Amino acid sequence: MSETPKIKQRGLMLVLSSPSGAGKSTISKALLDSENKMIMSVSATTREPRPGEVDGVDYFFVDKAEFDRMVSDKEMLEHAEVFGNFYGTPRLPVDNALRKGWDVLFDVDWQGARKISNSAGKDMVGVFILPPSHEELERRLYDRAQDSDDVVKKRMAEAAGEMEHWAEYDYIIINDDLDESIAQVRAILKAERQRPNRQDGLPEFVTAMC
Amino acid sequence: MSETPKIKQRGLMLVLSSPSGAGKSTISKALLDSENKMIMSVSATTREPRPGEVDGVDYFFVDKAEFDRMVSDKEMLEHAEVFGNFYGTPRLPVDNALRKGWDVLFDVDWQGARKISNSAGKDMVGVFILPPSHEELERRLYDRAQDSDDVVKKRMAEAAGEMEHWAEYDYIIINDDLDESIAQVRAILKAERQRPNRQDGLPEFVTAMC
Numbered sequence: 001m002s003e004t005p006k007i008k009q010r011g012l013m014l015v016l017s018s019p020s021g022a023g024k025s026t027i028s029k030a031l032l033d034s035e036n037k038m039i040m041s042v043s044a045t046t047r048e049p050r051p052g053e054v055d056g057v058d059y060f061f062v063d064k065a066e067f068d069r070m071v072s073d074k075e076m077l078e079h080a081e082v083f084g085n086f087y088g089t090p091r092l093p094v095d096n097a098l099r100k101g102w103d104v105l106f107d108v109d110w111q112g113a114r115k116i117s118n119s120a121g122k123d124m125v126g127v128f129i130l131p132p133s134h135e136e137l138e139r140r141l142y143d144r145a146q147d148s149d150d151v152v153k154k155r156m157a158e159a160a161g162e163m164e165h166w167a168e169y170d171y172i173i174i175n176d177d178l179d180e181s182i183a184q185v186r187a188i189l190k191a192e193r194q195r196p197n198r199q200d201g202l203p204e205f206v207t208a209m210c
Numbered sequence: 211m212s213e214t215p216k217i218k219q220r221g222l223m224l225v226l227s228s229p230s231g232a233g234k235s236t237i238s239k240a241l242l243d244s245e246n247k248m249i250m251s252v253s254a255t256t257r258e259p260r261p262g263e264v265d266g267v268d269y270f271f272v273d274k275a276e277f278d279r280m281v282s283d284k285e286m287l288e289h290a291e292v293f294g295n296f297y298g299t300p301r302l303p304v305d306n307a308l309r310k311g312w313d314v315l316f317d318v319d320w321q322g323a324r325k326i327s328n329s330a331g332k333d334m335v336g337v338f339i340l341p342p343s344h345e346e347l348e349r350r351l352y353d354r355a356q357d358s359d360d361v362v363k364k365r366m367a368e369a370a371g372e373m374e375h376w377a378e379y380d381y382i383i384i385n386d387d388l389d390e391s392i393a394q395v396r397a398i399l400k401a402e403r404q405r406p407n408r409q410d411g412l413p414e415f416v417t418a419m420c
Binding site for chain 2: 007127130131133134137159160163164166167169170171172173174183184186187188190191192194195196199202203205206208209210
């Protein structure tokens with residue numbers, strides 16, 4: 001009987017989506033603070049750095065030619081144009097992290113989630129965060145920005161457009177209690193690490209035991 | 211704007227399988243002790259009650275005619291014959307529990323798991339528990355029963371036959387540390403409760419918010 005082979009944990013891609021005001025940024029920050037092996041995905045962009053932004057931390061700043069090369073060499077998990085600037089998710093840093101057993105967090109809307117899902121397959125876990133009620137979402141949007149009625153109305157319409165896509169996600173969290181919502185995402189991470197496809201070497205492990 | 215409808219949690223069917231000696235019974239007991247809303251599935255059987263066994267607790271004791279009626283009326287989730295006695299899982303108590311938001315625990319082998327999966331569909335969550343190594347499984351089987359070499363050899367062969375089916379399960383736990391394995395199953399339960407199909411009324415909830 002040879003020695004039992006070791007299992008190597010493969011990381012996962014945690015995609016969090018929600019309408020603004022549902023608490024996604026707070027939950028993301030709490031996860032990055034509390035999870036030992038989790039990084040935030042860093043996008044590449046063709047737009048100019050703003051004061052204080054650091055290359056490789058806030059974004060990978062690239063020119064249009066390099067961006068186009070990365071797209072045509074299939075080095076982007078997904079990419080999109082927003083107001084004349086280009087944004088994309090480089091595949092290589094994500095692949096490296098997953099292989100080392102690190103999880104990668106993505107804060108994207110339903111369109112980004114759908115594109116990542118097409119490239120990432122079973123590496124991706126999609127979580128959609130909902131506000132606890134219409135009234136509460138409205139209240140949060142007012143509180144946040146002291147916005148005018150018109151701006152809040154526009155944001156509520158955008159929120160509705162985003163929430164329509166809840167059914168495309170693996171898990172739905174209704175963010176009524178922030179601590180409980182964070183505990184739910186952490187449980188999802190802990191559970192998903194027990195998926196057979198995230199335990200590299202499992203077939204060999206079982207074979208060696210039989 | 212009408213009041214936001216309430217979500218009603220639907221329970222799940224947690225199917226635990228493992229070779230004997232992997233720690234399934236200990237984990238099952240710990241779950242039943244610690245989870246607020248979890249019951250063990252009770253099988254129906256045609257065999258005679260043994261001293262101390264209570265009808266409706268250990269088994270539902272039924273005669274052959276009643277058993278056959280339950281099967282032909284599709285009141286069994288799964289059933290099988292073992293040494294001339296018949297065993298089956300009545301569907302009704304499980305359905306009632308799930309509807310009230312209670313989880314139901316099943317301690318079955320891969321054949322039972324496969325049959326339950328065919329009837330239960332998305333209500334079922336399958337978890338397979340593996341021992342940490344061949345040597346450790348052998349040691350546990352020796353320790354447990356002070357069995358002879360021949361008996362342990364036979365049990366090891368049975369274990370191998372069971373372990374071959376690991377890939378049919380949603381989650382795989384390698385039971386190296388009992389507390390960690392229990393924490394992993396509890397995380398699976400907590401995560402799976404956030405699945406959209408276990409949150410009754412979610413479409414109406416979202417519609418009311420948009």
